[in-house]
Amino acid sequence: xxxxxxxxxxxxxxxxxxxxxxxxxxxxxxxxxxxxxxxxxxxxxxxxxxxxxxxxxxxxxxxxxxxxxxxxxxxxxxxxxxxxxxxxxxxxxxxxxxxxxxxxxxxxxxxxx
Amino acid sequence: xxxxxxxxxxxxxxxxxxxxxxxxxxxxxxxxxxxxxxxxxxxxxxxxxxxxxxxxxxxxxxxxxxxxxxxxxxxxxxxxxxxxxxxxxxxxxxxxxxxxxxxxxxxxxxx
Numbered sequence: 593x594x595x596x597x598x599x600x601x602x603x604x605x606x607x608x609x610x611x612x613x614x615x616x617x618x619x620x621x622x623x624x625x626x627x628x629x630x631x632x633x634x635x636x637x638x639x640x641x642x643x644x645x646x647x648x649x650x651x652x653x654x655x656x657x658x659x660x661x662x663x664x665x666x667x668x669x670x671x672x673x674x675x676x677x678x679x680x681x682x683x684x685x686x687x688x689x690x691x692x693x694x695x696x697x698x699x700x701x702x703x704x705x
Numbered sequence: 706x707x708x709x710x711x712x713x714x715x716x717x718x719x720x721x722x723x724x725x726x727x728x729x730x731x732x733x734x735x736x737x738x739x740x741x742x743x744x745x746x747x748x749x750x751x752x753x754x755x756x757x758x759x760x761x762x763x764x765x766x767x768x769x770x771x772x773x774x775x776x777x778x779x780x781x782x783x784x785x786x787x788x789x790x791x792x793x794x795x796x797x798x799x800x801x802x803x804x805x806x807x808x809x810x811x812x813x814x815x816x
Contacts, residue, residue, distance in 0.1 A: 627806075634709070634792070634806040635749070650803075682748055692737040692796045694804055696748035 595619065596697035598683050603702045605677075613668045613700045615683035624666035625684040625694060628652065635682065641666055642688070670702065677704045708732060711793050711807040719815050722783050726810045728776045728793030737796040738769055740778050742789045743809060749792055752778075783814045 596617040605611045617624065623642045627635040637650030641660040655674025660666050666685075670677045680701050684694040711728045718724045730738075738755035753760065755767040755776050766779040776793055793807035 632713075632808065634808040637803060640803070680746075691754075692804075693739060693751050693754065695751065699748050701746075 596683060596685055596695060598681075598697035598700050600700060601698065603700055605702070605704050607704055608672045610669055610671050611677075611702065613670065613681055613683075613702070615666045615668065615697055617664055617666075617683075617685045617697075619685055619687070619695065620663070621685035621687045621695075622663070623686045623688055624660065625686075626650075626656070626658065626666070626668045627682045627684065629680045629682060629699075638668065638681075677702060708805045709793055709795050709807040711791075711810045713808060713810060715811040715813055717813045717815055718783055720783055720785060722814075723779065723781045724783055724812065725780075726778045726791055726793075726812075728778075728807055728810075730774050730776070730793075730795045730805075732795070732797060732805075733771075733774065735774075735795045735797045738767075738776050739794040739796070739804075740765075740767055740776075741792040741794055741806075743792055744789050749806075752791070780812075783812075785814050785816065788812055788814045 599614045625640040626638040629635050636652050638656050639658040641647035644663050647660050657669045682699045683697040686694040709730050740752040741749040742752045743749040755769045759768045764781045768777045790809040790811045792809045796804045
């Protein structure tokens with residue numbers, strides 16, 4: 593089955609620790625995205641990548657880092673510089689040449705203790 | 706004015722009812738429009754794209770009014786399984802391509 597996977601589903605970390613969230617897609621999509629969702633809030637864009645080895649900051653990139661070494665993978669690192677990291681993190685992908693829709697992974701719920 | 710605005714609800718409707726949601730957007734350069742559905746603690750899933758001519762998918766009808774910059778979603782014959790949060794999403798290309806999400810409208814369909 594084609595799709596987007598994120599792991600882990602739930603993640604607990606101590607304050608001050610860096611943590612990396614995994615996102616993998618086998619849809620052969622060029623573009624990948626990371627969003628953050630807080631309770632009662634809309635999705636906010638953290639980083640996006642339109643092509644391998646290239647990525648751009650979104651609206652709330654501070655305290656986060658990404659890499660795009662492979663087309664199918666777009667990991668997100670939440671660093672200790674992120675002031676309020678507890679949130680629901682969603683990865684998405686799209687193929688801009690075939691429409692503007694984005695398709696989401698199941699998300700990772702990060703809790704920083 | 707927020708870029709994408711929706712009434713957060715909740716809309717509590719009985720089974721079989723017809724319910725409509727509206728969404729307004731501020732950027733007239735917006736090019737593509739979507740409705741996503743999000744169940745509690747799950748990822749958003751694409752419900753339907755919204756076209757200028759309006760489009761229908763079974764019990765769901767989406768409309769776009771570019772002049773007034775609003776999008777609507779109509780659900781007929783509501784089912785219990787329609788209970789979810791409906792996200793209005795607007796897309797534009799400005800060098801790169803980005804989606805802007807509304808905060809969502811919560812729908813509860815009651816037996």
